[in-house]
Amino acid sequence: MCKNVRVHLEIVRLADSQIPAAAATLAHAFHDDPLMVYTIPDPDDRTRLLPDVYSRMIRFGVLTGEVYVTAGAVEGVALWLPPNVKWTRENIEASGMHETPNIIGNDAYQRYREVVSREWQARERDMTDPCWYLFLLGVEPSRQRQGLGGALMRPILERADTDQIACYLETENERNVAFYRRHGFEVIVNGEEAGTSGVRFWTFRRMPKL
Template sequence: MTGVRQDERDTGGLPGARTERDASGLDPADPTSAVTPVTPVTPVNRSPRVHRAEEADRKTICRLLDVAFEQDPVSRWVFPDAARRAVAHPRFFEIVLDAAWRDGFVDITEDGAAVALWLSVPAEVPETASSTPEAADTAEGDDMGQRIQAVDPGNERPEIVGRLTRARHPHDRAHRYLMFIGVDPERQGDRLGSALLAPALHACDRDRVPAYLEASSERSRALYTRLGFDVIDEPVELPRGPLLWPMWREPRAAPADR
């Protein structure tokens, strides 16, 4: 799966119509909703505040991700049957949430309307790097893969997504991987996505650590380009499904460092 999800609408250019917005809550029509690529990212000093999620936030996070990704093109490809998707989604997000807490961190807005799941990925030498944290070659990773398979028995598509994205995921440098970011559909356009990502990207700049994600549409690719991410490979092509663009962000230098 990927760190970027869609809630796109075709406005037809009509005045006053709703513009396309990524499920992250970033508004491509609003220049203040993205960070310019010439300066380091700094935390957003306005509400809603962002804090590190804890176990007490579990139900809120899983419910939010379920709603935010209900109509996502990749989720619909992985779980094409709506009834099965309704059952599998909450279980799936429980698993990836556990992975983020184990190997990374989870940021959430104080009102519970936006959440981002990050993994801290160590550098691996090519000879031994057979996978990324989506399905790592450790006992924990194997257990995660088995748990995901049990979410929808007989469905090979979760494994297909993992295998294809693993083939493109960089492994030669330590980095932070944005697995998922979701915003309550009722809060689309409230700039929650940029507010949510700013502290994590600021930390990447401060710690001199790159970031990585997969964008699930040309629209989201443009949004994340504004945040300093660059496409680093050809898109991942899901069989008769949507494309996923691998994107990488180098840490930005502070003004004093330039």
């Protein structure tokens, strides 16, 4: 008989050698995400291009923030940027993120920016105080709904409570709304459409626990 067993999930800081595996995990997790579908409409192109895109985002996280993964096989990734993160040209170039337009094509990059720029505007408007920013959270599709997402967020959520600092994130996927609410986030922007893209987005804030 099959029994439900609560498995302990060990979460560790990403090692540089794990960047390719972490990028592959994020590519799988976001393959059908509305923003990625709008950015790169062809599914085969997404399969081919997204690992390269996410590897650069992860490197930026390693340079400027903190990246957490599941111990052993990389089945989930959380990339956090700290309060007052430095989006400098040096950090962007060192991570390789400046090469994204060349990787996915300028038209795709402009579609991506169309949505992300609206999210940036919302963040600057609604989060004037320093906060931890959850830049990316992704779990292998076969391992979703098993507690990995919450475990991956826990190290920074606990630190934010200790330091009394808020946390912030965005999602373009409505099915994530209930998940983030369960982990103490409140919706700030509720399904706002990003320009003419048809992509909706939600923004969330989590105030520290006393």
